[in-house]
Amino acid sequence: MTFSDIIGNEGVVSALRNMVDTGRIPHAMMLYENDGCGAMAIVQAFLQYLACTRRHDGEPCGECLQCRQVSKAIYAGVRYTFPVTSGTKVGGAVKDLTCDMFSSWWKELLVENPYFTESELSTALGFEKKSGLIAVAEGKAILQKLSIASATDGYRTIVIYLPEKMNVQTANMLLKAIEEPAEGTLFVMVTHSPESVLQTISSRCQAIRVLPLEKEQVRRALVERFSCPEEDASIAASLSGGSIGMALRYLRGQEEASALEGLVIQIFTSLLERDLYGLLEKAEEAAALDSRERQKAFCSEAGAVLRQIFMVQQGMEDLAMVPPSQRAFIAGAARRLAGTFPRKAMDIVSRAGGMIDRNVNQKAVFTNMADSLFMSL
Secondary structure (H helix, E strand, O other), X not given: OOHHXXXXXXXXXXXXXXHHHHOOOOOEEEEEOOOOOOHHHHHHHHHHHHHOOOOEOOEOOOOOHHHHHHHOOOOXXXXXXXXXXXXXXXXXXXXXXXXXXXXXXXHHHHHHOOOOOHHHHHHHHXXXXXXXXXXHHHHHHHHHHHHOOOOOOOOEEEEEEOHHHEOHHHHHHHHHHHHOOOOOEEEEEEEOOHHHOOHHHHOOOEEEEOOOOOHHHHHHHHHHOOOOOHHHHHHHHHHOOOOHHHHHHHHHOHHHHHHHHHHHHHHHHHHHOOOHHXXXXXXXXXXXXXXXXXXXHHHHHHHHHHHHHHHHHOOOHHHHOOOHHHHHHHHHXXXXXXXOHXXXXXXXXXXXXXXXXXXXXXXXXXXXXXXXXXXOO
C-alpha cells in the first residue's frame, strides 16, 4: 500500500508524508474514521513510507525488503493490536488472550482488504457474535515488544486498532510508554469512537480526522479497483456513508442487508400506520438480532432510509439513489411524513446506535427508540 493507492483524504496523506520527510513525527497519533473509511489503508501506506530505505518523490519504492514486508503486514518493526475474545478459532479466558494468537487471520484480512469493517474483523477472527477487548495480556505483550531491542533499524511501531476497546487496566499499563516513549517508538491508533477512548490515552495523541469520501469517489473506487458493475456501484456508494468498507460489505452481503432492510421498512410502516403495538413488536425483533454488529447495521440502514425520505421530500429524487425495491415505500413515506420528522428521527436512530456500541441493554435501547420515533410523528 502506497500513498498513491489511497483514495481521497489528500490532506491527511500530505500531512503524514511531511512528517516523515521532515523527521517531525509525533510519538503518538490517533486517526479517527467512520467504520471502513480507510484509516488502516492510510496507516499501511504511512508505515511503508516510514520504513522504506529508498523512498523518493513522496512515495515508498515498493521494492525494498522493508516495503515488501510492510505490505504483507509481516514487518518486524510493527506490532498490530486489536480487540479479541474467545470464539470458534481461539478459545480461553479473554484476560489471557493476545493478538499473537489471531495474527494470521488479522494479516490475511488487512492485506486482502484494508477497508474492512469492525464486523468483518470479528467474523475473520471467529467471534462475530461477541465484542472484543484489548485486555491486560495484550498490554503486557506490547510492553515486552518495546523492551526488546528492535530487529530493524527504523521505528518500533505499535498500531492499535480500536483503542476504545481497551480496558482501564490495560490503558494504565501502557500510559507511561505512550506518554514518554523510548527513542524510536511510535504509537498509531485508529478509532471509530474517539469520545469512548480513555482520556488518559487520547489526550497524549495527535488527533487526525480521516474524512468520509464523496459518493462519487466511492463509486469510482468500486468500479475501477474492485471491478463492480456500474449500477451496483452507484447504489452501494449511495448507501455507504462515504465508507468504501461499508459499500463493499453491502455488495458482499446483500442477502443480509435485504433482511435488515425488510425489518427497517416494517418499522417505518408501523410508524406510518400509527401502530404503536406493531412498532414495539418490530423493535423487539431488532433487539433480538444475533449480534451487536447486526444491531448497529440495523441502525445504519434505518438512518439511510431516513436520509432518502428527507431527500425525496426536498425534491432531490435523483440524488437519493433509492434502490428499486424501496422506491414505492420511500415515495409514499415522503408524502405522508412531516418535513421535520426525518431529521429528528435520524438523531434518535443515531443515538440508539451509540448506545448499542456502549453495550446498553438492547431491548431497552430499541424500545426507547421506537417510543421516541412514535412521539416524534
